[in-house]
Amino acid sequence: MSLHKKLAWALGYELRRIRKGNTHAALTERLIRDCxxxxxxxxxxxxxxxxxATLKLRRDARLVSFEPLSQAHAELAEKAKxxxxxxxxxxxxxxxxxxxxxxxxxEFSQSSSIxxxxxxxxxxxxxxxxxxxxxxxxxRLDNVAGDxxxxxxxxxxxxxxxxxxxKVLEGATGxxxxxxxxxxxxxxxxxxxxxxxxxxxxxxxxxRGLRLYGLANGTRDAQTREMVEFDAYFIRV
Numbered sequence: 001m002s003l004h005k006k007l008a009w010a011l012g013y014e015l016r017r018i019r020k021g022n023t024h025a026a027l028t029e030r031l032i033r034d035c036x037x038x039x040x041x042x043x044x045x046x047x048x049x050x051x052x053a054t055l056k057l058r059r060d061a062r063l064v065s066f067e068p069l070s071q072a073h074a075e076l077a078e079k080a081k082x083x084x085x086x087x088x089x090x091x092x093x094x095x096x097x098x099x100x101x102x103x104x105x106x107e108f109s110q111s112s113s114i115x116x117x118x119x120x121x122x123x124x125x126x127x128x129x130x131x132x133x134x135x136x137x138x139x140r141l142d143n144v145a146g147d148x149x150x151x152x153x154x155x156x157x158x159x160x161x162x163x164x165x166x167k168v169l170e171g172a173t174g175x176x177x178x179x180x181x182x183x184x185x186x187x188x189x190x191x192x193x194x195x196x197x198x199x200x201x202x203x204x205x206x207x208r209g210l211r212l213y214g215l216a217n218g219t220r221d222a223q224t225r226e227m228v229e230f231d232a233y234f235i236r237v
Contacts, residue, residue, distance in 0.1 A: 035181035037156035044160040047075040068093040068136040096170035104130040113162035115192035124221040142174030156181040163195030182234040210234035
């Protein structure tokens with residue numbers, strides 16, 4: 001171990017090169033490079049954290065973000081104005097059926113979900129507790145993608161929807177063959193009521209023509225230190 005790494009370790013930190021290993025940035029950059037998408041669909045964009053990070057890696061990338069929370073959507077739209085290739089869809093949730101849903105607004109905005117928190121989630125992460133709800137229109141991704149994706153274009157789909165990932169994928173069947181890269185959050189324990197766990201989601205993606213590309217460093221239960229969620233990356237081969 002080098003001297004600077006030893007010093008950092010002694011102070012309670014670990015130094016890593018961001019473009020190596022299993023960081024979100026490293027895996028996102030590599031998968032985008034390897035699957036060569038024409039457009040990136042960012043479902044569950046919140047205030048644009050993924051969008052800004054991705055456009056720092058690929059400034060010329062075409063990015064379309066979807067966000068259901070009104071306040072987060074407003075912040076997202078404002079940020080996107082600085083990037084010529086970043087489009088923000090009207091406020092909506094992405095799901096398996098057209099309709100309307102009530103979304104639980106979390107104190108920690110990024111953890112807001114259409115699905116209710118479980119006791120396990122609240123115990124491990126008290127900041128995810130709901131502070132209110134709001135109604136939002138729900139659309140299938142394959143019904144709205146045509147506004148942003150031209151026929152024959154290759155799609156990179158990122159879904160971070162707090163337990164709602166399978167609904168997102170079920171609403172994308174009409175464009176599934178165009179998805180060449182997929183990034184989604186998986187859970188090892190039930191954090192949201194009725195949310196499918198990692199084995200079901202892995203089987204869903206793998207049985208539909210994708211292959212596992214990598215697993216990102218995940219989130220641990222603050223009390224038990226158990227890994228409870230992480231991002232999985234898939235590529236069409």
